[in-house]
Amino acid sequence: MLSRVAERTYxxxxxxxxxENTARLISVYSALLLDLPKSTQxxxxxxxxxxxxxPAYAATQQNGSGAxxxxxxxxxxxxxxxxxxSLQFARENVRTTRDIxxxxxxxxxxxxVMYGREYLPKATHRxxxxxxxxxxxxxxxxxxxxxxxxxxxxxxxxxxxxxxNLERADMTTRMIDVAAAVLMANRPELQxxxxxxxxxxxxxxxxxxxxxxYVRRRVRGPDVINFLLLDADFPHAxxxxxSEVTGALKKLPDSGExxxxxxxxxxxxxxxxxxxxxxxxxxxxxxxxxxQIGGLHEQIIAQWLRLESPA
Amino acid sequence: MTTDWSTYESGSAYDELIxxxxxxxxxxxxxxxYLQKLGNTKLQRRQEAAERAIAEMGITFTVYTDGQxxxxxxxxxVIPRVLPAAEWDRTAAGLRQRLRALNCFIADIYGxxxxxxxxxxxxxxxATSGNxxxxxxxxxxxxxxxxxxxxSDLIRGDDGVLYVLEDNLRVPSGVSYMLENRAVMKQVFxxxxxxxxxxxxxxxxxELFDMLASxxxxxxxxxxxxxxxxxxxNSAYFEHAYLAQRMGAELVEGGxxxxxxxxxxxxxxxxxxxxxxxxxSRVNAEFLDPExxxxxxxLGVRGLIRAWRGGHVAIANSPGTxxxxxxxxxxxxxxxxxxxxxxxxxxxxxxxxxxxxPDQLQYVLDHLPELVVKPANESGGYGxxxxxxxxxxxxxxxxxxxxxxxxxxxxxxxxxxxxxxxxVEGGFEARHVDLRPFILQxxxxxVTPGGLTRVALRRGSLVVNSSQGGGSKDTWxxxx
Numbered sequence: 001m002l003s004r005v006a007e008r009t010y011x012x013x014x015x016x017x018x019x020e021n022t023a024r025l026i027s028v029y030s031a032l033l034l035d036l037p038k039s040t041q042x043x044x045x046x047x048x049x050x051x052x053x054x055p056a057y058a059a060t061q062q063n064g065s066g067a068x069x070x071x072x073x074x075x076x077x078x079x080x081x082x083x084x085x086s087l088q089f090a091r092e093n094v095r096t097t098r099d100i101x102x103x104x105x106x107x108x109x110x111x112x113v114m115y116g117r118e119y120l121p122k123a124t125h126r127x128x129x130x131x132x133x134x135x136x137x138x139x140x141x142x143x144x145x146x147x148x149x150x151x152x153x154x155x156x157x158x159x160x161x162x163x164x165n166l167e168r169a170d171m172t173t174r175m176i177d178v179a180a181a182v183l184m185a186n187r188p189e190l191q192x193x194x195x196x197x198x199x200x201x202x203x204x205x206x207x208x209x210x211x212x213x214y215v216r217r218r219v220r221g222p223d224v225i226n227f228l229l230l231d232a233d234f235p236h237a238x239x240x241x242x243s244e245v246t247g248a249l250k251k252l253p254d255s256g257e258x259x260x261x262x263x264x265x266x267x268x269x270x271x272x273x274x275x276x277x278x279x280x281x282x283x284x285x286x287x288x289x290x291x292q293i294g295g296l297h298e299q300i301i302a303q304w305l306r307l308e309s310p311a
Numbered sequence: 312m313t314t315d316w317s318t319y320e321s322g323s324a325y326d327e328l329i330x331x332x333x334x335x336x337x338x339x340x341x342x343x344x345y346l347q348k349l350g351n352t353k354l355q356r357r358q359e360a361a362e363r364a365i366a367e368m369g370i371t372f373t374v375y376t377d378g379q380x381x382x383x384x385x386x387x388x389v390i391p392r393v394l395p396a397a398e399w400d401r402t403a404a405g406l407r408q409r410l411r412a413l414n415c416f417i418a419d420i421y422g423x424x425x426x427x428x429x430x431x432x433x434x435x436x437x438a439t440s441g442n443x444x445x446x447x448x449x450x451x452x453x454x455x456x457x458x459x460x461x462x463s464d465l466i467r468g469d470d471g472v473l474y475v476l477e478d479n480l481r482v483p484s485g486v487s488y489m490l491e492n493r494a495v496m497k498q499v500f501x502x503x504x505x506x507x508x509x510x511x512x513x514x515x516x517x518e519l520f521d522m523l524a525s526x527x528x529x530x531x532x533x534x535x536x537x538x539x540x541x542x543x544x545n546s547a548y549f550e551h552a553y554l555a556q557r558m559g560a561e562l563v564e565g566g567x568x569x570x571x572x573x574x575x576x577x578x579x580x581x582x583x584x585x586x587x588x589x590x591x592s593r594v595n596a597e598f599l600d601p602e603x604x605x606x607x608x609x610l611g612v613r614g615l616i617r618a619w620r621g622g623h624v625a626i627a628n629s630p631g632t633x634x635x636x637x638x639x640x641x642x643x644x645x646x647x648x649x650x651x652x653x654x655x656x657x658x659x660x661x662x663x664x665x666x667x668x669p670d671q672l673q674y675v676l677d678h679l680p681e682l683v684v685k686p687a688n689e690s691g692g693y694g695x696x697x698x699x700x701x702x703x704x705x706x707x708x709x710x711x712x713x714x715x716x717x718x719x720x721x722x723x724x725x726x727x728x729x730x731x732x733x734x735v736e737g738g739f740e741a742r743h744v745d746l747r748p749f750i751l752q753x754x755x756x757x758v759t760p761g762g763l764t765r766v767a768l769r770r771g772s773l774v775v776n777s778s779q780g781g782g783s784k785d786t787w788x789x790x791x
Contacts, residue, residue: 001580001581001582002561002563002567002578002579002580002581003567003579003580003581004564004566004567004579005561005562006581095369095543095552096543096552097562098552098553098555098556098562099538099552099555099556099559099560099561099562100556103556106369107367107368107369110367110368110369111367114366114367155581155582252581253581253582253583304581305581
């Protein structure tokens with residue numbers, strides 16, 4: 001498999017996953033904001049931080065109103081992380097790897113981009129938004145299923161697995177971090193809504209129902225963190241993502257060193273004790289994890305995707 | 312509302328579906344009846360369905376000057392062009408004959424030059440050809456075939472005869488649209504295909520792969536075939552990706568390939584370097600290798616010509632093939648067929664006046680308002696004069712151009728392209744078409760059943776290029 005093609009399938013998966021995460025995040029917060037009183041001062045800026053677009057948005061010097069942030073997240077051309085751009089970048093990556101991605105996959109992504117171009121600008125209106133996000137989520141998941149069900153699980157597919165799971169792990173740590181940031185503000189009026197906050201974190205990762213089923217306790221911060229970091233079976237839990245990454249790496253040539261690194265990161269997760277962490281500690285912990293995930297990304301690029309050496 | 316063919320009017324042009332009497336020709340009779348029964352409203356709806364399918368399937372072509380929006384939907388008309396099977400079989404034989412002769416000619420030009428020595432063509436035609444590559448002299452590609460993929464343009468005159476207008480031997484494109492047009496039509500008109508025997512076109516990618524594999528320098532092994540593309544900004548990128556996908560071949564760019572010390576070509580893969588046997592090149596030959604050809608090329612692979620000359624890799628089409636893709640050389644093809652094959656040409660050329668010959672030059676200059684004047688090396692319909700549609704000032708401009716560089720121009724009578732009914736608001740109108748079949752030659756030869764019918768969507772226009780307002784139609788070779 002060509003390195004250039006491997007790189008594009010890797011990014012294809014990252015953008016698809018990012019689009020799905022963003023769509024879910026927007027959909028969950030749209031519901032949450034209806035529940036919270038204005039005094040909590042939780043608004044779309046929190047979503048902006050969760051999506052990692054905060055600094056870029058600040059640089060645009062837009063007015064920071066909810067509607068403004070929302071269109072920035074949904075469809076702004078200048079926002080590399082906007083939902084529409086994630087879809088468009090995913091499509092570009094398929095366009096340049098059409099020789100290996102199943103044709104139905106290309107068709108589905110192509111249709112989705114056409115849908116996004118038409119409907120994402122309209123999704124700033126609350127009433128349309130839920131419907132548009134639900135449609136996007138459904139289509140994105142069907143693309144994931146389509147790739148899983150019709151593409152041979154050879155090398156190209158392993159790069160899809162790597163991209164998907166690194167993006168997921170990154171998102172999960174970011175969601176924990178955002179909760180920490182809100183708690184660090186330590187405003188008394190928020191105490192009442194701590195549960196709601198952690199429930200929202202779970203929902204944003206599509207984890208609420210599975211948490212209920214497997215943790216069987218009320219929603220508490222440390223339990224949520226435990227579940228999202230350590231659960232071996234939940235697809236968005238960091239430990240699970242790292243296992244998937246390990247599995248994919250093992251099917252690639254010369255992966256021994258990177259596999260060893262991932263295994264040690266995964267083992268270190270168990271040393272984290274959420275009970276003992278305050279908000280600042282949670283923030284520090286998620287920051288460290290994000291750095292390690294970023295490092296893993298760099299290693300993958302260097303090992304397989306950038307072969308500059310002449311023969 | 313049903314369709315009434317009696318009001319349909321194709322002027323002096325030959326219409327492919329409706330005969331002079333106003334009745335449908337035999338091969339298209341069922342189609343004409345079907346369209347009549349369906350009626351305009353329903354047909355418009357099918358057209359919309361086809362356009363939707365094209366958008367969803369992502370069938371696009373690329374326009375250079377379009378800024379960021381590099382993808383445009385492929386313009387398509389749902390009314391097919393029908394060719395009778397018996398006529399097509401004769402045409403296909405003529406196309407095979409032509410490509411065999413052209414390949415003998417190219418091998419001869421880079422070899423002994425018997426065609427020139429015997430006085431059949433002046434040496435100067437080759438010496439002044441922009442597409443002659445000295446780096447290729449003496450090379451011997453597999454099976455002595457240089458042009459492995461040829462897209463010839465056929466036009467039908469008002470006499471009903473199919474003429475060869477030109478032979479595209481460099482990097483002919485359009486075959487993916489031929490395949491996708493059929494896929495769209497099957498989706499939109501399944502019932503028509505069920506009722507009538509129309510020759511399938513789907514096997515082209517596998518024929519192409521087999522042909523390419525037959526060129527491999529390592530017979531016996533599973534050859535590694537790759538499609539070399541200039542990249543996503545090329546107007547035919549869609550097709551490069553499409554063919555790679557359908558053949559199960561890697562789609563590579565110049566930067567993915569490297570020529571090693573052993574003069575073999577390798578591609579950079581996640582598992583290191585992997586040997587490449589056959590390159591289906593969609594990069595213009597002069598850009599293939601900065602070492603042997605254009606030093607400023609960023610698209611090519613350093614040392615590729617060395618690897619190719621050494622027989623370590625096959626390239627289709629062979630570099631240098633373009634020497635026969637020249638409108639002056641074209642005029643000599645009938646003579647080539649007699650010289651190399653000792654056969655009479657099965658397909659006629661359009662009469663051609665060579666401005667390089669003094670008496671023919673004089674004829675062209677005297678008859679500019681009646682002729683089409685074309686530069687010898689351009690493609691895509693650019694830089695030509697259509698005499699009857701041009702102004703006096705344009706005639707004079709071309710008079711100067713031709714006088715300044717006679718070798719670079721040819722003149723041809725205007726051929727009234729045939730027409731096919733085409734859907735317009737409120738009904739059908741006649742629109743001019745051409746036809747580009749694709750011919751393969753490796754160990755064996757193959758011709759697509761039909762080919763790509765391009766249609767000038769503007770009323771009266773003769774320009775069928777998609778970059779200049781052209782569209783396309785499905786092409787049916789209908790069994791009797």
